[in-house]
Amino acid sequence: MPNISLRKAKSVIRTALSKGNDLGLKPLSVVVLDAGGHVIAFEREDGAAPGRFAIAHGKAYGSVMLGMAGTAQMARADQQAYFMDAVNGVFGGNVIPVPGGVLVRDKKGGVIGAVGVTGDSSENDLIAALAGIEAAGFLGEG
Helix, strand or coil, X not given: CCCCCHHHHHHHXXXXXXXXXXXXXXXXXXXXXXXXXXXXXXXXXXXXXXXXXXHHHHHHHHHHHHCCCHHHHHHHHHHCHHHHHHHHHHCCCXXXXXXXXXXXXXXXXXEEEEXXXXXXXXXXXXXXXXXXXXHCCCEEEC
């Protein structure tokens, strides 16, 4: 099964942070997870709140564990709040169903991990995540 190497994960992070700087976003935090929900790499920009790891992780973790990007999770939470509440219970409260949690797919469409970005608006977090994923040669589903 294809995976995200540490080198590629660092590339995702570097580009996502660069995109955030180019857009003048607030300090971002970025995490890259493998297909099993394990952390490959994380970085938090100077000035980002220390609790941002948990938020970035929750965005990415929900995406990979549900096979559903943050935007789709948010829509599902709007339609069926009880379902997302139950899912969050199953996963120990570690799911944050908002944009900025992005599935990472290989060229064949298989899920190989997820990226979580936090620090600005969820929509801007998503833009930064997608920039990093695409620059590393993967497909992002936000």
